[in-house]
Amino acid sequence: MNNLPVRSMASDLPEVRPFGLPRLTAGMDMAARLDWTTHLSVHGSLPDLTLSQLTALATDIDLRGRGGAGFPFARKLRAVADSARKRRTRTAVVVNGCEGEPACRKDTVLLARAPHLVLDGALLAAEALGAEQLVVGVTQGALEESVRGALAERGLSDRRGRRLRARVFRMPERFVSGEATALLRAADGGPPLPPGRRVRSAERGLSGLPTLVSNTETFAQIAVAARLGAEYYAATGAPEEPGTVLLTLGGSVPRRMVVETPTGVPLAHVLESCGTGIGQGVLVGGYHGAWLDPSAASMASISRTSMAAHRATLGAGAVLPLSYDVCPLGETLLVARWLAAETAGQCGPCRLGLPALAGALADVLAGGGQPALETLRQYAGLVRGRGACKHPDGSARFVLSAVNTFTDDLAAHVLGGGCGRPVAGLLPLPTEDGPSVGERLSVDWTLCVGHGLCADLLPEAMRLDRDGYPVFDDAPLPEYLLPRARRAVARCPALALRLERR
Incomplete structure (x- = not known):
């Protein structure tokens, strides 16, 4: 066979x-x-x-x-x-x-x-x-x-x-x-x-x-x-959208699976049958999709019409619920950083906008307050509709959807000291089976005096905080940025910037 x-x-x-x-x-x-x-x-x-x-x-x-x-x-x-x-x-x-x-x-x-x-x-x-x-x-x-x-x-x-x-x-x-x-x-x-x-x-x-x-x-x-x-094909599924659909279930499900389900079946039923619940929210449509809060997810069914009523789409068929024991915005940040590294590097909204968007979300989670949140929304607005492909639009939609859905978690980060919940990496990424390996930026803070040249040479990966010191993510650099990252290291006046492989 x-x-x-x-x-x-x-x-x-x-x-x-x-x-x-x-x-x-x-x-x-x-x-x-x-x-x-x-x-x-x-x-x-x-x-x-x-x-x-x-x-x-x-x-x-x-x-x-x-x-x-x-x-x-x-x-x-x-x-x-x-x-x-x-x-x-x-x-x-x-x-x-x-x-x-x-x-x-x-x-x-x-x-x-x-x-x-x-x-x-x-x-x-x-x-x-x-x-x-x-x-x-x-x-x-x-x-x-x-x-x-x-x-x-x-x-x-x-x-x-x-x-x-x-x-x-x-x-x-x-x-x-x-x-x-x-x-x-x-x-x-x-x-x-x-x-x-x-x-x-x-x-x-x-x-x-x-x-x-x-x-x-x-x-x-x-x-x-x-x-x-x-006629027989339409005997299964919702009358207005007949047939079946394939979904990939991930997130907080006990094990990842692909399910074939008739259209029109309640989303909550699919999740319960796979050993999980709605949790604090469900991502539908994947990393260019949108989050459903518990109320919307409990009413939604597996159909285009139902998802559209909740401003979502099935997209490529990914369905990812999140349990209550993780930080949803922290999980979103991991994906936002990955999306920023996955750009083609051909246009400003991808090359500059998506790293800035991920950085702004990181600032929100780090306690940046209302100014950081306003900056995040500004960056999202700047990248939408201006890219060479749909990647900037989808990435901005994903981040904004998380901010608009997990409002209690957002308030805990913006107004207080954070939600206190861990980031477990429940949203699948290519590095989920082990630590990512590649060249990353690091700074010797005993040498750095805040010249800011690195942020000028490498704006896709570096930005300056309010005091003029570099801020960057501890993640491998995409291949297309490595030549300019090496140039930024070579030109650092204080010899504080480095590339490390780990």
Whole structure:
């Protein structure tokens, strides 16, 4: 049932649990990875659908992208087809499996354990659109191995002369790798970074072709719907948003897991079934998402409509409750620092704004009072809507949501001596299994006299306090900052600034 050894699977695969009859996760209780034969025995053969039939199916089930933006899949299909018709050219299909956010693992589970279901949906779209290229983007070696094995089992390859050339492409494990524009740029031989300008992939994407880009779960969903038909697909879930959804549960849950649940199920029920409660709040949508306070979380259900009513979104499907025994703003600060280090370093809102935003939150937690809080809100306003990609907007939304949700904790830090609760690192980060290793800034305070040159040379990582002395985070510097950090060390007039590896 599995032609790849289990040891080659992604090392951090969580437990998988379906609520009700499984669809996307069907067969995962039988095998670590569903090979071609097992896949067909579980799901059956895939019907042939024309472009009009596929578009009608996606419309009837109101299929939206499951990667964060929630864009209607049918509209993407039409846009690519219309562009190809106007230009009289072929098309391309790209599966975005670059799950760069450590809080999300649903797409990783699909690519590692059910790659043929994802390829089914991608091939349905490729056939309907007359695509000449199919690319699957991933960030982990184990997923690359799994997808490459699935392509080989189907007899698909990137050899010239084939009607459809298919390949898997490896991206760096970075947050911005999940940006569709970064994936398209890298797949064409460019840097794995967003281009810094608006790009309509439906008009000009991979190799300049009109390109359909969607995430892993979206393609798996259309493959399930194609087999079931719209009516039977809609027999599960909320009437206005039929079907199931994959969620990654983390935070205060006893163990991380990926669950498949019908839409419309109360959020509190999902959490209780997984051994936890709402706690002091629930982060939905991941690190570009929003926090729900206990009142909102107790009323919310797993649907776009319900989440929107509480000014939240399911996004990429991460759900992270926090228990009462940790400092929620301290947990938020850890993620804010990581988000600041994950920038592409291409524009001011990312390169300067996000480190400043994380620093302002640190000042609030350190007892900076109302001035620090006002500075934080000012920085959040300055980065929103001005970035080369959506990373600054999402990061600012995440931080502001925490400040607006955990008001009691905020008051304890702003007006008093802090909440007194520890920071346990419950929100998953790449360093959660051990201390992060890398080059960090340090200052010999017996030598520093507050020249401030370091903050001028390295504003992304250093700022000055009210007395003119440098303030910085005890975290590894991102790779793109290291050359300027070394220059700042070399130019320190008092020889007080240093880089240490630990």
